Amino acid sequence: MSDISRIDVKGALKDLEERTLAFIPGQIARLLYLASTRDYSTGCYYHDGLAFRFTKKAAEMALESAHREVFEGLVFSQLEVLIQELDGFIKSTHAEPRKILETWKKLQPYRVVIPQDCDPVASELLFSNIRIALAILEAPQSGNPPIQQSASQLQ
């Protein structure tokens, strides 16, 4: 990569963080957003605004880099923090929490939001932690109390 394109990518990444990601609350919502900018068939990232301000390639690399960073942040988060993130995300959707939890358990949408070339063990660790977080968050919804303190109280 030439110096100019490296500066472009840095600029695009800063722009993405300041103008877009800063307004998305929580790491899970950011992960979902960044994954949604990726084409499911080709694995390429697209963002018209960024591509317009910088270059198409710089925009793609900035999105990829931000996606990887958010993913790694969640992989290395403790379970307690991940539950808080998931709880915050569910609340931010304003949908019925029970429905979201059921959908996440059944369809496992978190499986398609990981970066393409990520470490397979890291992705399995994240999936496993999300499964446990869902089980914990599901308990108060179903009336069973395996968790003594709700995740939102931990914040």
Added chain:
Amino acid sequence: MMFALIFLAAGLGLLGLLLVLFLRMGAQPQDRTDAAAATALLAADAALWAQQLGDRIFSPADLEFILKEAPSLRQKLLRERRGIALLWIAQRKDAARAVMRLHRAVARANIALNPGFEFKLAANYFAFLAACALAECLVWLRGPFASRKVVTSLITVGKRMRSLSEELLEGLDPVLLEEIRNR
């Protein structure tokens, strides 16, 4: 007559071994994948990543949290984390094997071998595999959170092996190394 049969069997066995070795020399794509994996392993950030991931997987913080907040999910966490821990150990073993395969490919093309160095690398490799086997047993028997100390020693042996491999590759002509990787 008996001796003739024994010699014939030994001769056929040796021929078979030669054939196997010859066929293995033709396994180009596997070698190329291994070389890529070994190169990736030798990158400093890859080693750091593996260590951080290991620390995260075997960290008792999640178990402590579950025991405090949702004790009924203890078994689920142990089951899930055991699977991940075994995956991580298997990944470390694969990476070490890839380094040794690259080392073998380098050794085949390198006349100036240092026997002391070779012995040190082989000893580290077998110590690493033994540490992996021990870690796997402990993860199965005592769970991932109780096997943290073995994992620390596994990381230490892995680091030693990595530095030895780096030493080996540093002394090589980059053109020759590239040639070996592309074979």
